[in-house]
Amino acid sequence: MKKKTRKLKKTQKDRERMQNLGLIPSSIKKYIDAMIVIYPPKFRYNCRVEFFYYIIITIIKRQNTFENKPLANAPVALNATILKGIISNYEEYLRWLVEMEVIELAVNYSAGHHSNKYCFTDFILMSFEKVPELEKVEMKALESDNIIVERSIEDSDIYKENKHLLKWFNDKLEIDFDGALNFIDNYINEKYTYVSGDYRIYSIEPEKVACKRMHWVNHISKLHHKVFTATRNEESDFRLHTVLTNFKKIFKPFVTYDSKKLVAFDLKSSQPYFLVYLISNLSSNRSRYVDRLCRKVYGVRLCTFMLPILKETLSGKGFAEEFFQLQKWVLEGRLYENLALILKPEKCFTGGFNNVVFIKELKIKHPVSFDTERELLKSVFIRALFCKNDSTDEYYLRLKEELPNFMRVLEILKEEDNAHLSRLLQNIESRCIIDYVTKKIAKEYPEMPLFTIHDSIATTVDFEAVLGELMVRYVEEFTGFKPKVAKESWDFEPCTGQETEPKRLIK
Structure with a gap:
């Protein structure tokens, strides 16, 4: 009872909050679901499949940050404190994903320098050769005494203080999803590939093209599926980060509010x-x-x-x-x-x-x-x-x-x-x-x-x-x-x- 009512510091609240909804490529989700049946994880505690989804969603999110965008399938670090706060045996989940060739350990831990860093395998990147479908998944199964799951943007701890801005993230904020998807396919074909005879030739590595395609689809899908999130950390930049914060300029023409x-x-x-x-x-x-x-x-x-x-x-x-x-x-x-x-x-x-x-x-x-x-x-x-x-x-x-x-x-x-x-x-x-x-x-x-x-x-x-x-x-x-x-x-x-x-x- 004391654990449920204990008063948390603001930094702890930020660490122990997570969004209910996330977007994961359907090809990855289906593969994970199938492998769980064929090779059931033998964990110390009952396996919660949502945590696999959470790891994948987090890697995509971190790869899509400003400093990582130029690197396409960039190796990214996963915050061990946050992962452990959700699932104590998080390392078993990471090892299973590596064994199933979903992700790979790209950079090993080095004391005082960097953490383990993960990226997607070439096997997974192959599934993004065409415009990938993204699926909306719920994380409420990960809720516990230590984890607060925010059901919607209105449930976020910063909504009240920033309501004058966050209240506009509603069903009237839309994107021409089909138009944006076509744009992605045409843009990548024109910019990164050309056809010679019966063969398509890439001006950059095919896996980077595939990863860029996946990240861009993820980018516009958050708006399309109304996966609205908001964060504002007083301990860092204090900026308001939303689905529009890192929205690419090339997709802005597809966005409307109340059809305007x-x-x-x-x-x-x-x-x-x-x-x-x-x-x-x-x-x-x-x-x-x-x-x-x-x-x-x-x-x-x-x-x-x-x-x-x-x-x-x-x-x-x-x-x-x-x-x-x-x-x-x-x-x-x-x-x-x-x-x-x-x-x-x-x-x-x-x-x-x-x-x-x-x-x-x-x-x-x-x-x-x-x-x-x-x-x-x-x-x-x-x-x-x-x-x-x-x-x-x-x-x-x-x-x-x-x-x-x-x-x-x-x-x-x-x-x-x-x-x-x-x-x-x-x-x-x-x-x-x-x-x-x-x-x-x-x-x-x-x-x-x-x-x-x-x-x-x-x-x-x-x-x-x-x-x-x-x-x-x-x-x-x-x-x-x-x-x-x-x-x-x-x-x-x-x-x-x-x-x-x-x-x-x-x-």
């Missing part, structure tokens, strides 16, 4: 914009909120030593001159164009611009090509914000030469952990867009559907003009700086026939 097309407004150069807000407030001691946020992200102990050093650097004449110029460039919307004048990148023989990046997953340095100078400089600046201080990147070192005082401030903010600054800026963005701007708009126009994708707010076309005006007004009200906002129409014209790819690995 959607249109979004993006905050241009949002990370530099919120950096200006952060530094301005730290310099002037205007915002108690920023000081509280720094203490939350960095911890009281670290802030005790960091903030005095930071504020001393901010008060210097050299920094004031550099920051005044950078702030002007950001607010005028010409940051990357002006950085190009300072760094003077050279075109390569192909007409584009090259840089070398470190691919963490592969542990190698690799050249990357950018079509335009602006794309290159955007990548350079964002990486300067979030890379480690000992980076040997050519452009990072040149920025330190050209803007030494500004770069010193960035390095103080990243000194203990380079992830601290990104968390700080994401928390500010979330507080601004989710907790201030959209709540103001929802109060003024309660009938306006609102969907957020981090620094972007979307609505139906009939509220387009209102949203564009109010977003600018309320973002400026929050930060004190007038933002640059760009409209993105979720229609076919800007997306037809080509996926937006800002950078490409050079082969």
Whole structure:
């Protein structure tokens, strides 16, 4: 009884909650179901087939994250604490899936470096050569004293605080599923294959094509099957993550709400914009909120030593001159164009611009090509914000030469952990867009559907003009700086026939 009524910390609640519904490729589900009959698992406790589904769904989800997308069938780590919280003998389930050739152990555990990492076998990838069918499965059988199963998005622990946004995830939010499926098949055939005689030839490995197809179908199926989820972790980025958060641009034209097309407004150069807000407030001691946020992200102990050093650097004449110029460039919307004048990148023989990046997953340095100078400089600046201080990147070192005082401030903010600054800026963005701007708009126009994708707010076309005006007004009200906002129409014209790819690995 005590276990049922014990009071959990917020972090424990987050760890012990799971969604009731999930999507799994039908081919994998049927194979697992058949193998359970032919080779019944001999576990210490009764086998719960839903946990097999949960593992597969989790691997697909993790492979579909931003950092793993370029790698297709990427090896991913599974959180042992979460798995053990659901099923104590989780390792037996993983071993059985490996023995049945559903998944394979791609990377072995290394103490202090990484966990075991799993990916799908070639045998399983073969089933995705055609557009795969996905099946909706329930996880309520995994519910226990320690596990809270959320039956719907309304049951999530964050629904009440974010109801003004989450209430729009209902039956009126739809996708032209058949149209999107046809698009996937045609797009992959045109982009990655060509026909020579009677043979289809792939420009990349067939297994990567198959995996990409499966991930994209999973992407659109969540909307089609109304598998709506929402998370918002105060201990990390505090962003609101939903089914639309990582929605690919090429599928947005197929989405409607109440049979109406959607249109979004993006905050241009949002990370530099919120950096200006952060530094301005730290310099002037205007915002108690920023000081509280720094203490939350960095911890009281670290802030005790960091903030005095930071504020001393901010008060210097050299920094004031550099920051005044950078702030002007950001607010005028010409940051990357002006950085190009300072760094003077050279075109390569192909007409584009090259840089070398470190691919963490592969542990190698690799050249990357950018079509335009602006794309290159955007990548350079964002990486300067979030890379480690000992980076040997050519452009990072040149920025330190050209803007030494500004770069010193960035390095103080990243000194203990380079992830601290990104968390700080994401928390500010979330507080601004989710907790201030959209709540103001929802109060003024309660009938306006609102969907957020981090620094972007979307609505139906009939509220387009209102949203564009109010977003600018309320973002400026929050930060004190007038933002640059760009409209993105979720229609076919800007997306037809080509996926937006800002950078490409050079082969």
